[in-house]
Amino acid sequence: MTAVKELSGARTVPEQTRARYPDATGYAERDGVRLFWERYGDGEPTLFLLPTWSIVHARFWKAQIPYLARHYRVLTFDGRGNGRSDRPAGAGAYTEREFAADALAVLDATATRRAVLVSLSCGALWATLLAADHPDRVTGSFYLCPAVGLAPPHPERAVHSFMEPLDTDDGWARYNQHYWLRDYRGFLEFFFGHCLTEPHSTKQHEDCVGWALGIAPGTLVDSQQGLLLCGLERFRESCARVRCPVLVVHGDEDAIRPHAQGAALAEATGGRLVTLAGSGHLPQARDPVRVNLLVREFVESLGGPAR
Amino acid sequence: MRAREPDAEGYVDRDGVKLHYEVFGDGEPTLLLMPTWTIVHARFWKAQVPYLARHHRVVTYDGPGNGRSDRPLDPAPYGCEAQGRLALAVLDATGAERAVPVSLSMASQWALWLMAHRPERVLGSVFIGPSLALGPGHTGRAEPFEEPYTSTEGWAKYNRYYWQDHYRDFLEFFFSQCFTEAHSTKPIEDAVGWGLETSAAVLLAENDAPWADEATLLDWCAASRCPVLVIHGTKDAISPLRRGKRLAKATGGALTVLEGAGHIPMARDPVKVNLLVREFAGSLAAGGRP
Numbered sequence: 001m002t003a004v005k006e007l008s009g010a011r012t013v014p015e016q017t018r019a020r021y022p023d024a025t026g027y028a029e030r031d032g033v034r035l036f037w038e039r040y041g042d043g044e045p046t047l048f049l050l051p052t053w054s055i056v057h058a059r060f061w062k063a064q065i066p067y068l069a070r071h072y073r074v075l076t077f078d079g080r081g082n083g084r085s086d087r088p089a090g091a092g093a094y095t096e097r098e099f100a101a102d103a104l105a106v107l108d109a110t111a112t113r114r115a116v117l118v119s120l121s122c123g124a125l126w127a128t129l130l131a132a133d134h135p136d137r138v139t140g141s142f143y144l145c146p147a148v149g150l151a152p153p154h155p156e157r158a159v160h161s162f163m164e165p166l167d168t169d170d171g172w173a174r175y176n177q178h179y180w181l182r183d184y185r186g187f188l189e190f191f192f193g194h195c196l197t198e199p200h201s202t203k204q205h206e207d208c209v210g211w212a213l214g215i216a217p218g219t220l221v222d223s224q225q226g227l228l229l230c231g232l233e234r235f236r237e238s239c240a241r242v243r244c245p246v247l248v249v250h251g252d253e254d255a256i257r258p259h260a261q262g263a264a265l266a267e268a269t270g271g272r273l274v275t276l277a278g279s280g281h282l283p284q285a286r287d288p289v290r291v292n293l294l295v296r297e298f299v300e301s302l303g304g305p306a307r
Numbered sequence: 308m309r310a311r312e313p314d315a316e317g318y319v320d321r322d323g324v325k326l327h328y329e330v331f332g333d334g335e336p337t338l339l340l341m342p343t344w345t346i347v348h349a350r351f352w353k354a355q356v357p358y359l360a361r362h363h364r365v366v367t368y369d370g371p372g373n374g375r376s377d378r379p380l381d382p383a384p385y386g387c388e389a390q391g392r393l394a395l396a397v398l399d400a401t402g403a404e405r406a407v408p409v410s411l412s413m414a415s416q417w418a419l420w421l422m423a424h425r426p427e428r429v430l431g432s433v434f435i436g437p438s439l440a441l442g443p444g445h446t447g448r449a450e451p452f453e454e455p456y457t458s459t460e461g462w463a464k465y466n467r468y469y470w471q472d473h474y475r476d477f478l479e480f481f482f483s484q485c486f487t488e489a490h491s492t493k494p495i496e497d498a499v500g501w502g503l504e505t506s507a508a509v510l511l512a513e514n515d516a517p518w519a520d521e522a523t524l525l526d527w528c529a530a531s532r533c534p535v536l537v538i539h540g541t542k543d544a545i546s547p548l549r550r551g552k553r554l555a556k557a558t559g560g561a562l563t564v565l566e567g568a569g570h571i572p573m574a575r576d577p578v579k580v581n582l583l584v585r586e587f588a589g590s591l592a593a594g595g596r597p
């Protein structure tokens with residue numbers, strides 16, 4: 001493994017040391033877009049830790065990989081737009097269908113017949129599509145703080161337009177493409193501040209900001225516009241087609257996506273809901289032991305023979 | 308909530324000062340995790356106790372002035388010899404014939420007193436970020452303590468009147484200097500909380516007890532015979548690394564320098580510190596006992 005990660009533009013930052021290094025790495029390629037994957041461990045079943053919004057790359061699972069890889073085969077990949085995956089241009093390259101197809105390509109490239117999906121936030125969109133469209137490949141779906149439109153957003157997020165220029169930079173007005181291009185760092189500080197509402201999150205905040213510097217602001221705008229293309233009715237229909245066991249874990253202090261969205265997803269997929277009291281939007285980073293044990297418990301509940 | 312609860316606890320009463328002690332585990336040798344400046348109490352060892360107690364008998368106690376111990380407003384119990392004798396009283400009360408004192412910061416003086424005056428009770432001694440009069444401290448701390456403060460910035464807060472006027476703000480400043488490492492918000496919050504369990508009046512009484520001077524310290528170092536380990540961070544903003552170096556030299560001890568560490572590495576580098584203490588205690592057990 002090289003210790004230096006190429007970032008967009010001329011920036012390079014040394015990667016931090018890891019508690020666990022992958023046993024295999026490679027690229028899956030789809031329509032000319034290369035997707036960088038990593039495999040850890042070789043137990044059964046395979047856990048597929050999916051990318052989320054491309055503001056971060058696969059290292060956001062860093063507190064899960066070492067533990068889960070002691071028990072299972074763990075697969076991760078950098079979502080298009082960040083990490084060591086390619087950065088296609090245009091909103092159309094960042095729809096949930098593209099991410100789901102990428103995930104399928106990684107399953108194929110790693111000869112993974114079936115996997116348990118683990119997703120965070122926006123990752124719920126492609127996890128659901130994958131489970132609905134490829135039931136033979138998905139034996140269970142574990143959702144963390146799903147960002148799904150099945151319940152209304154936090155009211156303060158519904159005030160400002162993402163697309164239109166605004167006359168303020170206050171609060172959620174920073175969730176605006178013009179602001180991102182003007183003061184990307186300011187947006188990152190704001191956004192991750194709201195992701196990590198727990199006290200003593202300075203390290204996680206610093207990590208996230210560092211990963212977010214791996215995507216160009218313009219590409220992040222594309223990725224956000226791609227997500228906006230996801231239709232709610234189509235998503236509801238996908239949820240209804242999910243047949244595998246589902247567990248949704250959502251913090252009741254999530255300032256990015258309300259707990260009601262997780263609850264609605266559990267209901268729409270016939271899954272179980274676990275509420276994390278006091279948790280924000282990134283419990284995999286702030287409550288890793290709890291999250292890891294929930295993942296393990298969920299995987300064990302799926303039963304051996306069915307894997 | 309604690310990761311490890313004590314197996315036994317009690318009080319010792321010496322000259323009318325009641326001290327609370329706790330005992331964890333039962334392996335040999337006994338580690339005596341000493342109190343330090345009474346601005347904190349024994350919970351500052353919280354990241355050491357659970358690990359070390361799996362291998363050793365660990366004794367902690369709140370020094371005079373904080374935790375569950377008395378808060379005398381007379382300077383006498385805070386002096387070096389008095390602190391040394393309080394440590395002895397805790398060893399007696401817990402039936403520890405011999406022990407390995409582990410000291411932080413100014414408690415280095417009390418550990419040295421023990422080593423020099425009760426060598427038969429001390430198997431070996433670990434010093435962490437020792438703060439004592441072996442050579443000059445950091446420059447920039449020369450603000451007069453006894454004069455009414457004319458500034459409220461930085462080390463000007465280290466002042467008799469400022470403590471009484473703005474105790475909490477002083478605590479926040481002081482611990483920000485103790486924890487120079489990034490991402491120390493939790494240890495700072497913990498330490499400020501412990502500081503709030505005592506008062507400016509107690510710290511002022513403690514402050515009136517004299518420190519051991521350099522000649523005395525060197526005598527004590529010369530009189531001590533046990534193995535010594537000094538652990539000191541390169542970014543210690545309270546007591547400079549050069550003091551740790553001098554202490555190691557004067558006691559013939561080993562020095563482990565922690566690159567980038569501040570004054571309280573047991574909170575910010577607990578695994579490293581724990582392994583160093585365990586390795587040191589293990590080396591004593593192997594060679595030093597019948």
